[in-house]
Amino acid sequence: MSAANDQQDIKREKILEASHQRFLHYGYSKTTMNEIAGDLSMSKALLYYYFPDKSELYMAVMRKLASDYLKHLQDKFGHFDDLRDAFLFQVNTHHDFIVNNYNFFDYFRLNEQNLPDTIWETVGHIRNAEIKLLANAIQSETEKGNIAPITNPIEVVEVFLDALHGIKVGGALPQKKLNFPHREDLEEIHNKRLLLIDIFVKGLR
Amino acid sequence: MSAANDQQDIKREKILEASHQRFLHYGYSKTTMNEIAGDLSMSKALLYYYFPDKSELYMAVMRKLASDYLKHLQDKFGHFDDLRDAFLFQVNTHHDFIVNNYNFFDYFRLNEQNLPDTIWETVGHIRNAEIKLLANAIQSETEKGNIAPITNPIEVVEVFLDALHGIKVGGALPQKKLNFPHREDLEEIHNKRLLLIDIFVKGLR
DNA sequence: GTCCTGACTTTTTTAACAAAAATATCAAAT
DNA sequence: ATTTGATATTTTTGTTAAAAAAGTCAGGAC
Structure with a gap:
């Protein structure tokens, strides 16, 4: 039974990998269950044996990505020189x-409305984890006496994350005001975010 | 001829007012040229005598709103106690x-893609005016010695505006991640923006 | 000549429907 | 417990027709 579950888990992993590749290259709506099954040389029906439906399969891939992402963050958090370093690591990661x-998230871009509820659970989960990490960093810096005490660190972090979120294409080219930035704009966005960090840390004074 | 133009301008104003009311209450797509004409007891054809088409009529209303908005900003700018007051006035206005x-902007919400280019000219115009005002405020504060010199004030203001833009519904309720916030969230957004101003002005330290 | 309209044309939206493609299910086989 | 081919169901796509709205124009009134 234990071995059987191991086998099952291995197969689930294989499916997740194949799905990830498809979703990453072609996006959600342009990959079919037949294609994923074909990549794995298995029947489409078998996919439904391991995953209830297409969107749950997508969500499973997404949870894996989120998990890796958060693990990467958490590994490094806890020992930073200063608040700026913490923010910087968050933004860079x-x-x-x-x-x-990038392409994986076309599901967000295109579907926009009527997404499965589970997607927001995952998004919320990531966000909460990020908030916790950054709030801890603030707390830690406060205790070390490096920054002035803050009434509500969580609220500050929320504003920080929202502000980061807002920095997506603006400036001279507002016509590109999409919910999701174009690929070629990612670098400019990143640079603006670095500036935001400086302002947050130092203030305008 | 001059009198004739006066008459024409008055009638254009009347049309603009009636259109504004319709767009404000029912949004762009749910108001018809026939209804606007009906409100004014004139023929639809006459509307086309004064305005080339529906979207230009909408844009004319929008430019008027934008003009009033900027006038209100500019009247007060130039004599503020400090930078915080300037930011505050901008955000409150x-x-x-x-x-x-609120309802007037359903055109943005719903059409999203394929908006007339002129809309972005106006949006850009507003943004540039805001940037100029705020950058001047920074410049002025710098010269008074109230804040440390800033390499590129315009870039800072751009980040500020983008950050404000980003603060639209987030937090615990990410599922409402629409491009345009719901009406009931406007107050919460406003409060977060006030916090952002404090952080920008004082910094986390 | 400027302002205005009714009648008209053109374009866009909506609904209904069928065909195709994709998702999802299931009885039976291993 | 796993797997599949066959089949059922749902979603997407394309077509068409009718309705509604946008937009035009010849001509009337002042």
Whole structure:
């Protein structure tokens, strides 16, 4: 039974990998269950034996990505020189994550409305984890006496994350005001975010 | 001829007012040229005598709103106690503007893609004016010695505006991640923006 | 000549429907 | 417990027709 479950888990992993590749290269709507099954030389029906439906399969891949992403963050958090370093690591990690998985998120871009509820659970989970990490960093810096005490660190972090979120294409080219930035704009966005960090840390004074 | 133009301008104003009311209450797609003409007891054809088409009529209303909005900003700018007051006035004015004209902007919400180019000219115009005002405020504060010199004030203001833009529904309720916030969230957004101003001005230290 | 309209044409939206493609299920085989 | 071919169901796509709205124009009134 234990071995059987091992086998099952291995197969689930294989399916997840194949799905990830398809979703990453072609996006959600342009990959079919037949294609994923074909990549694995298995029947489409078998996919439904391991995963209830297509969107749950997608969500499973997404949870795996999220898990890896958060693990990467958490590994490094806890020992930073200062608050700026913590913010910087967060922004850089996030940037790399988006760049590396850009096409995967076409599901967000295109479907926009009527997404499965589970997607927001995962998004919320990531966000909460990020908030916790950054709030801890602030707390830690406060205790070390490096920054002035803050009434509500969580609220500050929320504003920080929202502000980061807002920095997506603006400036001279507002016509590109899409919910999701174009790939070629990712670098400019990243640079603006670095500036935001400086302002947050130092303030305008 | 001059009198004739006066008459023409008055009638254009009347059309603009009636259109504004319709767009404000029912949004762009749910108001018809026939209805606007009906409100004014004139023929639809006459509307086309004064305005080339529906979207230009809409844009004319929008330019009027934008003009009033900027006038309100500019009147007060130039004599503020400090940078915080300037940012505060900007955010408050913007908030009132959105609250008072909420439904008017359904055109943005719904059409999203394929909007007329002129809309982005106006949006860009507003943004540039805001940038200029705020950058001047920074410049002025710098010269008074109230804040440390800033390499590129315009870039800072751009980040500020983008960050404000980003603060639209986030937090615990990410499922409402629409491009345009729901009406009931406007107050919460406004409060977060006030916090952002504090952080920008004081910094986390 | 400027302002205005009714009647008209053109374009866009909507609904209904069928065909195709994709998702999802299941009885039976291993 | 796993796997599949066959089949059922749902979603997408394309077509068409009718309705509604946008937009035009010849001509009337002042």
